[in-house]
Amino acid sequence: xxxxxxxxxxxxxxxxxxxxxxxxxxxxxxxxxxxxxxxxxxxxxxxxxxxxxxxxxxxxxxxxxxxxxxxxxxxxxxxxxxxxxxxxxxxxxxxxxxxxxxxxxxxxxxxxxxxxxxx
Amino acid sequence: xxxxxxxxxxxxxxxxxxxxxxxxxxxxxxxxxxxxxxxxxxxxxxxxxxxxxxxxxxxxxxxxxxxxxxxxxxxxxxxxxxxxxxxxxxxxxxxxxxxxxxxxxx
Numbered sequence: 001x002x003x004x005x006x007x008x009x010x011x012x013x014x015x016x017x018x019x020x021x022x023x024x025x026x027x028x029x030x031x032x033x034x035x036x037x038x039x040x041x042x043x044x045x046x047x048x049x050x051x052x053x054x055x056x057x058x059x060x061x062x063x064x065x066x067x068x069x070x071x072x073x074x075x076x077x078x079x080x081x082x083x084x085x086x087x088x089x090x091x092x093x094x095x096x097x098x099x100x101x102x103x104x105x106x107x108x109x110x111x112x113x114x115x116x117x118x119x
Numbered sequence: 120x121x122x123x124x125x126x127x128x129x130x131x132x133x134x135x136x137x138x139x140x141x142x143x144x145x146x147x148x149x150x151x152x153x154x155x156x157x158x159x160x161x162x163x164x165x166x167x168x169x170x171x172x173x174x175x176x177x178x179x180x181x182x183x184x185x186x187x188x189x190x191x192x193x194x195x196x197x198x199x200x201x202x203x204x205x206x207x208x209x210x211x212x213x214x215x216x217x218x219x220x221x222x223x224x225x
Binding site (some may be wrong): 037059061062102104106107108109113 | 149153155162163164165168169174206208210211212213216218219220222
């Protein structure tokens, strides 16, 4: 069974750094792209960025470029989303998703990681 | 950048009724259009891809149609578990692979 299991909820203060994870299982991790999707409270879905585990080829939504960094560790089949300096506006649910190519739909979703940034 | 719109924002329907949800793209996305369902408190899940192909395990009461810029998701006979938010997504042109704003079934 394909699974994407994300790290648990986080509560952080503005200015702090954070790295959340997405552990893949049930398939060949290098064979699929991993993307990240943001959902602010009560809002819709926003595509943030995508990465190819084989070579870490990465593409960002211009709206998120420079604000977050995505990466992978192929040795442990895990993808990451990180912030160097959080803002209150980063408060949201973040989902990792799997796609077979860079231009495709997402057939598997993580359960989501809720990030709350508050002073 | 392709912009996706969905209508209506909210659709009030009853059990057993037919629901028709619309999705429009600001330019052609060919057949690169997917639909996702998000139940309250859950992650979204893939329903339809390639405009009309149901994902694994999706009941036959869900169907997709359309081409180019105009797309439709139809639920033929609503069940209680279908009351959710539905998003369309284009994956024809990147970045970003835009999602629509969603339609809520009430």
